[in-house]
Amino acid sequence: MSIVVLGTVALDTVKTPFGRREFILGGSASHFSMSARLFTHVDIVAVVGKDFPGKHIEFLRKKGINLDSLEVCGGDTFRWEGKYEGDLNTAHTLNTHLGVLATFRPQITEAQKKIKHLFLANVDPDIQGHLIESMRSPELIGMDSMNFWINTKRKSLLRTLRKVHIFVANDQEARSLTGETNLIKAARHLSSYGPKMIVIKKGEHGSMFFSKRFIFLLPAYPMEKVVDPTGAGDTFAGGFMGHLSTVRKINEKTIRRAVAYGTIAASFNVEGFGLDRTSRLTLKDIEKRLNFFKKHILL
Amino acid sequence: MSIVVLGTVALDTVKTPFGRREFILGGSASHFSMSARLFTHVDIVAVVGKDFPGKHIEFLRKKGINLDSLEVCGGDTFRWEGKYEGDLNTAHTLNTHLGVLATFRPQITEAQKKIKHLFLANVDPDIQGHLIESMRSPELIGMDSMNFWINTKRKSLLRTLRKVHIFVANDQEARSLTGETNLIKAARHLSSYGPKMIVIKKGEHGSMFFSKRFIFLLPAYPMEKVVDPTGAGDTFAGGFMGHLSTVRKINEKTIRRAVAYGTIAASFNVEGFGLDRTSRLTLKDIEKRLNFFKKHILL
Numbered sequence: 203m204s205i206v207v208l209g210t211v212a213l214d215t216v217k218t219p220f221g222r223r224e225f226i227l228g229g230s231a232s233h234f235s236m237s238a239r240l241f242t243h244v245d246i247v248a249v250v251g252k253d254f255p256g257k258h259i260e261f262l263r264k265k266g267i268n269l270d271s272l273e274v275c276g277g278d279t280f281r282w283e284g285k286y287e288g289d290l291n292t293a294h295t296l297n298t299h300l301g302v303l304a305t306f307r308p309q310i311t312e313a314q315k316k317i318k319h320l321f322l323a324n325v326d327p328d329i330q331g332h333l334i335e336s337m338r339s340p341e342l343i344g345m346d347s348m349n350f351w352i353n354t355k356r357k358s359l360l361r362t363l364r365k366v367h368i369f370v371a372n373d374q375e376a377r378s379l380t381g382e383t384n385l386i387k388a389a390r391h392l393s394s395y396g397p398k399m400i401v402i403k404k405g406e407h408g409s410m411f412f413s414k415r416f417i418f419l420l421p422a423y424p425m426e427k428v429v430d431p432t433g434a435g436d437t438f439a440g441g442f443m444g445h446l447s448t449v450r451k452i453n454e455k456t457i458r459r460a461v462a463y464g465t466i467a468a469s470f471n472v473e474g475f476g477l478d479r480t481s482r483l484t485l486k487d488i489e490k491r492l493n494f495f496k497k498h499i500l501l
Numbered sequence: 502m503s504i505v506v507l508g509t510v511a512l513d514t515v516k517t518p519f520g521r522r523e524f525i526l527g528g529s530a531s532h533f534s535m536s537a538r539l540f541t542h543v544d545i546v547a548v549v550g551k552d553f554p555g556k557h558i559e560f561l562r563k564k565g566i567n568l569d570s571l572e573v574c575g576g577d578t579f580r581w582e583g584k585y586e587g588d589l590n591t592a593h594t595l596n597t598h599l600g601v602l603a604t605f606r607p608q609i610t611e612a613q614k615k616i617k618h619l620f621l622a623n624v625d626p627d628i629q630g631h632l633i634e635s636m637r638s639p640e641l642i643g644m645d646s647m648n649f650w651i652n653t654k655r656k657s658l659l660r661t662l663r664k665v666h667i668f669v670a671n672d673q674e675a676r677s678l679t680g681e682t683n684l685i686k687a688a689r690h691l692s693s694y695g696p697k698m699i700v701i702k703k704g705e706h707g708s709m710f711f712s713k714r715f716i717f718l719l720p721a722y723p724m725e726k727v728v729d730p731t732g733a734g735d736t737f738a739g740g741f742m743g744h745l746s747t748v749r750k751i752n753e754k755t756i757r758r759a760v761a762y763g764t765i766a767a768s769f770n771v772e773g774f775g776l777d778r779t780s781r782l783t784l785k786d787i788e789k790r791l792n793f794f795k796k797h798i799l800l
Contacts, residue, residue, distance in 0.1 A: 289682035383588035385705070386725045406684070407706035408720065419797050421707065421718035426685045458800055496800060498718050501757055 204243040204268075205447045206314055207234045208333050209323025209436070210280050210303065211248040211258075211272065214476060217285040220429045226476040227258045229280065230323035230346070233433030234440040235267045236480040237467035238321075240488065241444030245314050247271040247333065249306040251279040265481065271310045277302040290428045290472075291405050308333050319447040322366070323436055324348045327355050331362040342452070344368040344443050345397070346435070352379050364396035370439050372403045385410060386417070401442065401461070403435050411461050416454055420461050423469035423495050430475045434468045437480055441467030441488070466492050503542040503567075504746045505613055506533045507632050508622030508735070509579050509602065510547040510557075510571065513775060514595075516584040519728045525775040526557045528579065529622035529645070532732030533739040534566045535779040536766035537620075539787065540743030544613050546570040546632065548605040550578040564780065570609045576601040589727045589771075590704050607632050618746040621665070622735055623647045626654050630661040641751070643667040643742045644696070645734070651678050663695035669738050671702045684709060685716070700741065700760070702734050710760050715753055719760050722768035722794050729774045733767045736779055740766030740787070765791050 209231030215224045235244045245268040252274065263269055278301030284293045308329060318341040322330040330345060345366040351359050352375060359379075363369060369392055377383055380391035389400040389412035400412040408421040442464035449456040466488050473479045508530030514523045534543045544567040551573065562568055577600030583592045607628060617640040621629040626646065633642060644665040650658050651674060658678075662668060668691055676682055679690035688699040688711035699711040707720040741763035748755040765787050772778045 384725055384727070386723050390725075404706065407703065408718075410720075410723070417723055417797050419707075419720035419723065420800070421709075421720055424685050424709070424716055424718065426683055426689075428683070462800055498716050499798065499800065501719070501761055501795060501798065 203319070203447050204245060204317045205238055205319040205321060205443060206245045206247060206310070206317050206337075207231050207238065207321045207323055207440075208247040208308060208330065209234060209325060211246065211250050211254075212280045212282055213254075214432060215281070215283040215297075216430055216432055216475060218290060218430050218475075219287070221475070223475045225281070227261065228282065228432060228476055230325075230433070230436045232262070232477060233436035233471065233480070234321060234323055234443075235262070236265065236477050237437045237440030237464075237471070237483070238444035238447075239266055240467070240483060240485045241441070241463070242319075242447045244268065244444075245271065245317065247308045247310055247314070249273045249275055249302045249308075251275060251277045251302045254279045261481070271308065271314060273306070273309070275302040275305075284432070286431060289406075290431050293432065308336075310336055318342065319443065320344070321439060321443045322346065322362070323439070324351075327351050327359040327362045331358065331365065334362070334365050342367055342446060344370060344439065346370045346439060347375065349375055349378055360395055366397050368399040368401065368443075369395075369397040370401045370403065370435075370442070372405070372435060376400075376402050386412065399457070403438055405431075405434075409438070409461060409465065411457055418454075418458055418461060420465055421499060423465055423491065424498060425469055425472060428472045431472045432476065434471050437471035438464035438468040440464070462492055462495070463488060466495060502618070502746050503544060503616045504537055504618040504620060504742060505544045505546060505609065505616050505636075506530050506537065506620045506622055507546040507607060507629065508533060508624060510545065510549050510553075511579045511581055512553075513731060514580070514582040515729055515731055515774060517589060517729050518586070520774070522774045524580070526560065527581065527732060527775050529624075529732070529735045531561070531776060532735035532770065532779070533620060533622055533742075534561070535564065535776050536736045536739030536763075536770070536782070537743035537746075538565055539766070539782060539784045540740070540762070541618075541746045543567065543743075544570065544616065546607045546609055546613070548572040548574055548601045548607075550574060550576045550601045553578045560780070570607065570613060572605070572608070574601040574604075583731065585730065588705075589730050592731065607635075609635055617641065618742065619643070620738060620742045621645065621661070622738070623650075626650050626658040626661040630657065630664065633661070633664050641666055641745060643669060643738065645669045645738060646674065648674055648677055659694055665696050667698040667700065667742075668694075668696040669700045669702065669734075669741070671704070671734060675699075675701050685711065698756070702737055704730075704733075708737070708760060708764065710756055717753070717757055717760060719764055720798060722764055722790065723797060724768055724771060727771045730771045731775065733770050736770035737763035737767040739763070761791055761794070762787060765794060
């Protein structure tokens with residue numbers, strides 16, 4: 203099984219109460235891949251600039267990630283700079299430099315067009331929509347977005363939403379896209395835009411899966427030390443979509459399991475800066491923590 | 502089995518997006534009793550003024566609540582006025598009139614002194630401490646508080662905390678009392694003040710039970726319509742303590758069950774103004790919703 207992920211491969215500069223890291227490998231596609239690779243084969247569709255360090259390419263390749271559609275363009279790699287304070291729940295963006303991302307138009311290989319599973323991490327919704335059109339017969343399409351697109355490209359976002367099966371959003375995005383403060387109402391509302399399945403990520407408060415047939419709630423894994431939450435949502439999506447891309451049938455049981463894998467993968471992500479922790483992660487680590495987690499939530 | 506609850510019996514004026522109610526029966530002891538009565542016999546220790554409507558006394562008595570220590574004093578009943586907006590997660594206090602609460606010094610009967618279970622709902626921590634001293638040999642003491650006491654009577658609060666077994670706090674109180682933003686750290690810190698068991702209520706995000714031996718996480722029951730959240734925390738505590746006061750042994754299993762009862766009782770509370778919904782509640786309603794809830798959280 204394989205999954206194609208469209209997203210960003212970025213150079214992040216992050217400051218948290220535990221330190222500062224400059225120009226480390228980040229971006230939604232990188233974080234997604236680092237957990238999805240534990241479950242399935244991953245193809246990244248993204249763009250970087252000429253300045254992108256070769257060691258990062260080497261690193262991703264060594265993790266088994268297919269980079270045939272990681273385009274290298276003249277220009278700068280996308281850079282993000284942010285900081286976290288206090289409870290580390292909110293990222294404060296200090297700087298964004300789009301670089302080559304500004305003119306990115308993804309091209310994928312013939313082999314990739316035949317892949318059945320697709321995840322559209324947070325990029326311009328028109329680009330997300332364009333990639334869907336490139337695929338031959340995708341069977342499961344997941345999508346993420348962010349407030350920037352909700353506020354500036356709402357129409358495009360809604361157009362792309364109509365074509366996807368699963369929408370993954372954080373609580374704030376779900377609220378601002380629907381105008382509903384109650385998260386179940388917001389999920390129901392989102393579902394009316396097209397996607398039959400909605401996953402709402404609530405950070406330290408866990409996540410909610412919503413479909414017309416069932417609702418599933420899972421707390422976050424209890425963490426005493428959060429070093430850097432950057433990419434936790436993408437890591438969650440990687441575990442969630444990664445597992446779903448391996449199952450024969452998507453049903454309540456496999457969805458519950460997928461949410462759990464996403465939750466546990468994200469809990470590892472926040473333990474280190476960037477991909478420090480998830481790059482060393484094994485499926486065995488995930489299973490072990492999941493078994494431990496079950497004791498915390500067993501009614 | 503019986504439980505004594507020390508708290509307020511109040512006249513609440515509440516405004517929410519669903520309407521406004523004036524001088525309805527409220528207060529921490531009333532809300533606590535309305536759910537605890539489903540599990541155990543409840544004795545209220547509180548004070549009201551001469552203005553307190555006889556119909557409310559009659560109502561509480563008819564619900565099987567012992568009012569031998571509901572003192573009626575010259576003066577006004579404690580009044581609280583508040584409003585909720587948007588997501589109804591935060592109460593905005595518009596007005597507080599202490600009335601007879603300002604000089605309250607609880608007296609309990611000889612029979613009540615022998616009761617083994619005690620819950621100290623949110624009142625002055627010196628009064629809470631005083632009531633503990635009045636009891637002969639309490640076996641299980643739970644306690645709640647609020648930011649007002651954390652900010653104005655921290656020393657008294659810590660003195661009383663040393664004498665209790667279970668501290669029930671909301672996330673904001675846990676953070677402000679300990680200075681820890683991470684809730685597990687906050688719970689661990691709270692536990693170092695005396696109580697072996699800590700329950701942190703997170704409103705729509707559910708709750709966390711913490712002890713050195715185990716952590717238990719439970720999401721809130723998914724509610725699409727919240728009419729009035731006033732007293733949800735006390736209703737939770739009523740279900741939680743109510744169940745614990747009936748069990749032979751306090752262990753992981755009975756604690757998980759107690760948190761679940763508290764969660765479900767609270768979900769009914771928010772469906773109506775004041776005690777509208779919980780006053781009609783039966784244990785059968787609770788069990789039914791709990792069974793339904795299990796499907797939402799079963800991993």
